[in-house]
Amino acid sequence: MSYELHYWPMIQGRGEFVRLALEEAGVDYIDVVRQDDDAGGIDPMLDRLSDPKNPRPPFAPPFLRDGDLVIGQSAAILLHLGPRLGLAGTTERDRIWTHQLQLTIADAVDEVHDTHHPLGVDLYYTDQRPEALRRAAGFRKTRLPKFLGYFERVLAANGGTGLVGADLTYADLSLFQLVDGLHYAFPKATAVALQSAPQVERLHAAVAQRPRIAAYLSSERRIPFNEDGIFRRYPELDG
Amino acid sequence: MSYELHYWPMIQGRGEFVRLALEEAGVDYIDVVRQDDDAGGIDPMLDRLSDPKNPRPPFAPPFLRDGDLVIGQSAAILLHLGPRLGLAGTTERDRIWTHQLQLTIADAVDEVHDTHHPLGVDLYYTDQRPEALRRAAGFRKTRLPKFLGYFERVLAANGGTGLVGADLTYADLSLFQLVDGLHYAFPKATAVALQSAPQVERLHAAVAQRPRIAAYLSSERRIPFNEDGIFRRYPELDG
Numbered sequence: 001m002s003y004e005l006h007y008w009p010m011i012q013g014r015g016e017f018v019r020l021a022l023e024e025a026g027v028d029y030i031d032v033v034r035q036d037d038d039a040g041g042i043d044p045m046l047d048r049l050s051d052p053k054n055p056r057p058p059f060a061p062p063f064l065r066d067g068d069l070v071i072g073q074s075a076a077i078l079l080h081l082g083p084r085l086g087l088a089g090t091t092e093r094d095r096i097w098t099h100q101l102q103l104t105i106a107d108a109v110d111e112v113h114d115t116h117h118p119l120g121v122d123l124y125y126t127d128q129r130p131e132a133l134r135r136a137a138g139f140r141k142t143r144l145p146k147f148l149g150y151f152e153r154v155l156a157a158n159g160g161t162g163l164v165g166a167d168l169t170y171a172d173l174s175l176f177q178l179v180d181g182l183h184y185a186f187p188k189a190t191a192v193a194l195q196s197a198p199q200v201e202r203l204h205a206a207v208a209q210r211p212r213i214a215a216y217l218s219s220e221r222r223i224p225f226n227e228d229g230i231f232r233r234y235p236e237l238d239g
Numbered sequence: 240m241s242y243e244l245h246y247w248p249m250i251q252g253r254g255e256f257v258r259l260a261l262e263e264a265g266v267d268y269i270d271v272v273r274q275d276d277d278a279g280g281i282d283p284m285l286d287r288l289s290d291p292k293n294p295r296p297p298f299a300p301p302f303l304r305d306g307d308l309v310i311g312q313s314a315a316i317l318l319h320l321g322p323r324l325g326l327a328g329t330t331e332r333d334r335i336w337t338h339q340l341q342l343t344i345a346d347a348v349d350e351v352h353d354t355h356h357p358l359g360v361d362l363y364y365t366d367q368r369p370e371a372l373r374r375a376a377g378f379r380k381t382r383l384p385k386f387l388g389y390f391e392r393v394l395a396a397n398g399g400t401g402l403v404g405a406d407l408t409y410a411d412l413s414l415f416q417l418v419d420g421l422h423y424a425f426p427k428a429t430a431v432a433l434q435s436a437p438q439v440e441r442l443h444a445a446v447a448q449r450p451r452i453a454a455y456l457s458s459e460r461r462i463p464f465n466e467d468g469i470f471r472r473y474p475e476l477d478g
Contacts, residue, residue, distance in 0.1 A: 055396035056336050059343045059389050071335060073342040079318075080335055096310060096319055097295050103312040104298045110349065118357045119370060120377040131358060131370050138359040150298050157294035 003029040003081075006045050007062035011229035012181075012222075014074040014109070015062040017102075020173040021078060023216040025085035031221070032065075075102050078170045087170040094164055101154070101163050101171035105178050108147040112178075112185065113230045115139045115237055125227075125234070136237035140189040144182070145196065151175055152197040160199050161206075168210075175200070176207035181231030186238045242268040242320075243304035245284050250468035251420075251461075253313040253348070254301040256341075259412040260317060262455040264324035270460070314341050317409045326409040333403055340393070340402050340410035344417050347386040351417075351424065352469045354378045354476055364466075364473070375476035379428040383421070384435065390414055391436040399438050400445075407449075414439070415446035420470030425477045 003022060007015030009031075022029045033045045049058060058072020064080070071077050079099055082088030088095045118135040119128040154163050162172045179200060182190040194201045207213055216222055225231055242261060246254030248270075261268045272284045288297060297311020303319070310316050318338055321327030327334045357374040358367040393402050401411045418439060421429040433440045446452055455461055464470055 055393075056339075057389075057393070057396075058339070059346075059386075069332060071339060073339045075314075076335055076339040076342055079338065093308060096315055099318065100295075100297070100310060100312045100315040103315055107298075114353065114357075114359075118353075118359075119374045120353075120357075120382070122377045122381055135358045138361045142361055143359070147298075150296075154294075154296070157291075157296075 001067055003027065004032050004065035005029055005062060006032050006048060006065065009034045009040075009042065010223065010226070012177075012225065012231075013062070013229050014106075016177055016223075017074045017105075017170070017174045018062055018064060018077050018081070019221070020177055020213065020216075021081055021085055021087055021170045023221075024168070024173055024210065024212050025081075025087065026212055027085065075099065075106055078102055078174075082170050085170075087168065087173070089164045089167060089169055094169075098164050098169045098171045101169075102174055104147075104150070105171065105174045108143075108178055109181075109230060111139060111143055111147075112181065115185075116232050116234060125232075129236075132234070132237060136186075137239070140186065140239055144186070144189060144193050147178075148193050148197040148200055151200050155199040155203060160202070162203070168207075172203060172207060173213075176204050176213075179204040180208075181225065184225040185231040185233055187233075188238045240306055242266065243271050244268055244301060245271050245287060245304065246301035248273045248279075248281065249462065249465070251416075251464065251470075252301070252468055253345075255416055255462075256313045256344075256409070256413045257301055257303060257316050257320070258460070259416055259452065259455075260320055260324055260326055260409045262460075263407070263412055263449065263451050264320075264326065265451055266324065314338065314345055317341055317413075321409050324409075326407065326412070328403045328406060328408055333408075337403050337408045337410045340408075341413055343386075343389070344410065344413045347382075347417055348420075348469060350378060350382050350386075351420065354424075355471050355473060364471075368475075371473070371476060375425075376478070379425065379478055383425070383428060383432050386417075387432050387436040387439055390439050394438040394442060399441070401442070407446075411442060411446060412452075415443050415452075418443040419447075420464065423464040424470040424472055426472075427477045 005015060005018055032039050033042065034040060045061065054070060062074055063070055063072040064077045071080050082095060082098060088098045115136040116125050116132050118131045158165055162168055163175060164171060208217065244254060244257055271278050272281065273279060284300065293309060301313055302309055302311040303316045310319050321334060321337060327337045354375040355364050355371050357370045397404055401407055402414065403410060447456065
């Protein structure tokens with residue numbers, strides 16, 4: 001049976017971390033909401049999200065269906081998929097370390113989101129633009145170098161190839177996605193910050209060249225970055 | 240060997256979710272940074288955080304030492320501790336569901352934090368008070384009822400005793416902590432929101448009365464809520 005991913009159809013968003021793992025593993029999966037059938041579209045997804053027959057409902061998209069198991073929260077989905085797809089190392093210690101990295105990447109992603117929505121998701125960007133300018137300045141100056149510096153240090157301590165060691169994990173794929181999004185949203189600030197994180201930049205390039213990832217990125221399955229997602233190109237926020 | 244918790248000594252913060260699990264389980268642990276010895280204090284903690292001999296360093300406190308294993312990220316710490324402390328249900332499905340809940344509670348905690356720091360952690364509250372007023376208004380109106388409504392629905396679907404079922408898990412302890420903090424930070428808005436979430440309120444009361452938790456809460460080990468932590472009582476943010 002195929003894995004089913006359920007997520008907003010117009011953005012990469014937090015669903016993209018799951019998509020990258022499924023694509024790298026080369027397993028069958030259905031991006032349900034993007035299908036052109038009765039299951040496709042947003043309203044059926046929201047109906048499934050609040051399915052009264054599911055006593056363990058997700059809080060929000062993305063969620064994954066694996067047989068009769070439904071899992072929400074992108075990090076929890078990857079926790080489930082990691083060992084099944086061979087993307088979480090080999091030992092229990094590797095698995096918890098991979099997960100710890102994923103949670104730190106998720107924290108960085110949250111902070112990227114808050115650069116354009118510092119006052120919350122109930123207001124448009126244009127209604128919080130002055131505040132976004134202030135928040136983005138702090139992100140560029142302090143937080144971006146801090147996160148990239150951390151991952152640089154981890155890569156250096158683990159041989160440079162991957163965050164967990166020589167074998168690719170979902171944390172490596174997620175770091176690729178973080179850096180890819182940063183290049184899109186903050187091209188100037190990211191170029192500067194990566195000068196001090198050359199191994200992070202190498203990992204980003206190496207993941208992009210993996211055959212299945214390269215095929216995915218050039219396919220229609222990869223939704224382009226856009227200004228409805230987490231990583232948005234508002235030039236004024238790039239300093 | 241005792242578990243070692245390493246966290247800022249003056250706040251409950253994200254370390255509190257780990258403390259509650261260790262206290263409920265009744266296991267030996269050392270709150271290292273609060274010790275009055277050479278290992279105590281913040282500077283030694285920061286030295287351990289950036290220990291060059293650890294190729295798998297945490298990004299930030301809290302971190303847990305279990306023998307020679309060091310784990311950062313509170314949710315990852317609980318993922319590790321859950322089965323060991325008997326606080327993650329009995330099956331793999333229970334464990335992933337407990338973790339999914341923890342991640343949603345962590346999201347809610349992040350949003351509480353952002354009510355007083357919408358422009359980022361590099362500025363004081365007093366430097367972002369007008370923005371905090373706007374962010375807090377949205378939190379009270381939309382996000383607080385949404386989160387509590389979700390947990391109410393989960394409790395109702397699982398028999399009302401706990402989020403995973405009849406057996407207590409770390410997610411139940413964490414929901415207790417979220418509600419306890421909300422009562423402190425937003426006493427008026429929380430009282431109103433809990434009128435529509437009676438099972439959440441019952442869970443909060445039931446956890447507080449568990450013998451080990453009650454003993455902990457009345458001990459000096461429980462750091463009082465204060466205005467350096469995540470849950471801060473700024474009356475102007477409570478509407």
